[in-house]
Amino acid sequence: MSDTPRLPPTPAIVALIAVAAGAVIAATTLTTVALSADEPDRCCPAGADGPVTGPSPSTRAAETRAAGPPMCLIGSWRSVEEIHSIKFYTDQPPMQFAGTERRYEFRPDGTGTEINENYTLSSNWRGRQLKIVGNGSVQFTWKATDNQITYVAVTNAELNFQYYDHRGLLNTLPYANNPALNEIDDYICQGTQMAEGNSNGYHSTWVRTTGFGVYG
Template structure:
């Protein structure tokens, strides 16, 4: 849900890394590609060291209600000098509330994605809440703005915890993903480079499917 959210680097710091033989670190640019992690600080690879006033989606739309992510996969560029790597959800909670007025909330509690590089485990862990606006058809969902967020992502490799990433609101955010929604289950996916896909199950926490 919602696949998504560049930090600036000090030139002298980059020079120090270069002298130490380190690759220039990656910056994860996200918003949702809702599924991708938040922009973070330096992460060199270990090889070298305002709400929208649009009309809502309509009272009867299948997505209205609350959902919990069951599985999630994506390709994510964890290191600048390494191609995107596959990550899969392994634990924690990601939860959505889609409301008929066209607003939605995403909540993350230790939501963990795990990948690997050269036999070493990579993790990013998301915590926090985001508010966004949305509209949908029977086959797509569009996220229009990200007016509020407290989302923080922590990154880990074999060296331990790396620099965390903090997301900022983005009133210009716009993204469309594919969906297949039923009364009890939704599949969200994209053909973009991240190859994001996720399955959600409906909960009874908010609203009633019409």
């Protein structure tokens, strides 16, 4: 999910997605926050059957049920590559950030969890390292077809992101619930591997783990 790192916009900040994306999660373009690129002094916020014959003629209603989610998605995953396009500084174009080791759980009831434990997105700008570090978890709802996954909403976020450049820690910001996320990513799932992405510069590759039921 690329939208995970997205932050609520504030006067001195710019929003991002990726989560990507959504993821989480996200997804959407990761957005972060920041100031002047040259020497920013503050940052971040970024049908029925026929009649039944018998003693008493009657009809029987058709028995139908909604199709379940694609089984390959159900289970636990760990990202081994994530690429996000993030606008870190307000006066600079979006930059490519890379990260790994974010964990996900997708459950058959359409709920999921994104887990961040020192999840780090890194980039370089003019020889200086930029970092976004996330710790915490996000509960989300989702649905999917055979080739697209929709992150419907973030229902409970207990997640903070810290923003760094060459001067050190710039700011720490919480990730907010988003009942109208509606992030749509394309995906391919085959056995123990999955890849998802979108047109906003987000791409992620995952491998299956045994943390939650194994399917597919």
